[in-house]
Amino acid sequence: MADIVLDNVTKRYPDGALAVDKISLDIADGEFVILVGPSGCGKSTTLNMIAGLEDITEGELRIGGKVVNNAAPKDRDIAMVFQSYALYPHMTVRQNMGFALKLAKTPQKVIDEKVNEAARILDLTQHLDRRPANLSGGQRQRVAMGRAIVRDPAAFLMDEPLSNLDAKLRVQMRTEVSRIQRRLGTTTVYVTHDQTEAMTLGDRVAVMRNGILQQVGSPQELYDRPDNLFVAGFIGSPSMNFMPSVVEDNTLHTPLGDVPLTGRLQRALEQARAPRELIVGIRPENFEDAALVPADQRSSGITFRASIDVLESMGSDVFVYFTKEFGNEVDAAELRELAEDSGSADVGVRNDAMVARLDTETRAAEGHESELWADLRTLHVFNPADGSNITLDYGADRAVGGAAPATSPAAGTGRGAGGTGASTDAPAGPGTGVI
């Protein structure tokens, strides 16, 4: 058991490709850290550097306090689970699991004990004398896990270990991985492409893009407070809706409607030296069927009409897809990249397509116009130039006025800093709720 510290670790491949750029990450002893990011962002490279399968070009890697930049994989006491499982086809399950111990010259009796124990945990006992070729995908995956846990290593590294399984088995193995990691308490670095794995498995999630670490935090933190456009778009499924917006006369003009800027948001924009043109982000669950929003809450959001293109009922929720005329395109390198990664760029999904998650009570119907409500308390505003989240420091009680056919009178004034009455600097709308 050990902690893993990456200190400005950089990887440049011999052909000049900069795969990982100055990553710094502290992984505590026993922690479960997830590395996510689009294809080619350097996740595997990072993992392989920790494993010792790739050289570190610059920076320092410490495992258990020792610098291991130049240590061979076998001297790092780390076990790895590969995406392809990489089971030795000429060995039985038992031999596969015991191979590392055998190389370490462990007495046969101890090897047998450990292998049997691991097989029991993984429910592989009756398959111990079979060969990998004769096992199912899920069983092979468990053998790969078994090979790692038998060694009782300082850390586990897993590179998309579940991506070769079918959906149902993946869910099952996901809980299995989580259970085993909790039980053994071994430091784990886990690479994945999968949203759900990233959100459910780890203590912390590290998002990478183009070899650069974007943000590290608990899944909830990344979800609620994304540092930038990329993290905001990457975390969450369906992903955040982005809209181009323009600041003019102290008002934020969004395709959904105009939002008067209250003191705090205004100050945030000023402080960030934000340009006039911004990108506004709102998560699907921050929409609701306007009819279902209690009157006293309406003022904290904005009500608009939209024609529903597609409605998907998931049982517990209803997803509605609609488009809003955008004055100009939302354009940022981050968003283009995200679209490419999700494949939506290829299938020609328009980037003015929006998705909202509504309560099942909604009466919205496909092909009809509905009145929807967007909660502005959770609105994110990004600078399109560098993708930074301007509203980040304005947390949950972001000072944004809800302008709409709002009914309630001014709900209040900005709490905290400044305490400027929203209504005083909001020229539009009679009711401005500052939440």
Place this chain on the structure above:
Amino acid sequence: MAAVTTTPRQKAGWGVANFVVIALALIPVLWLVSLSFKTPAAVLDPSFVPSQWTWANYSGILQSSQFIRPLINSIGIGLISTFIAVVLASMAAYAVARLAFPGKSVLIGMALLIAIFPQISLITPLFSIERSLGLFNTWPGLIIPYVAFGLPLGIYILSAFFREIPWELEKAAKMDGATPFQAFTKVIAPLAAPGMVTTAILVFLACWNDFLFAISFTSTTTARTAPAALQYFSGGSVFTVPTGPIAAAAVVITIPIIIFVLFFQRRIVAGLTSGAVKG
């Protein structure tokens, strides 16, 4: 296979075809065996089964240093050449399959060049070289050219096998604590074993059957191999053609090959890599 239903007619047709092919291949061999058991007087007797069986041809050649010594040479030179060729070819093929290094395409091109070069055109220069290096009529004098001509084939076969082996297996072995050498011997080599055996058989056969180099680079039984020695056989007197002893010797040098192939056949066929990765 079982799913394809065949009518009795088709079965019979195939049976006849197979029989014809096998008969065509085996009749000369059987004829040779038959000849080897005939007495010198009966050699011209056209009957397939000898009227009078004799072991004289066999006992004759097996007592003659004219044959025993070349047989030992054949076995020794063949095994040593095969061993060296397989070891070198494994290393070269591994590099070709796994590493990107400068001059890789040149190496592959050279190997191909050697493989297609007509050996007969090299006899004279090689002869001069061997004479001046003192290799003429020695074991190394044959082993070196055999290895040289066995390598291209070996590299081709083995690099195909190495390419089939998922690279991740080697990484997994490294993570499991194997040194690069252990990773090669315990994981990669066992998986490439069918390829190595195939290579070994082909190289050994080439050495065993070679006549051209054997006759050109040897002058006495010190290094002369069995196929070359056959032509120096003499009959009972200057007037008898040594047909019987030659037939017996031909049968004797065929036996190791048959054993060799029967013994390794299973390993050649086995596709060991299945199941390494997700199936």
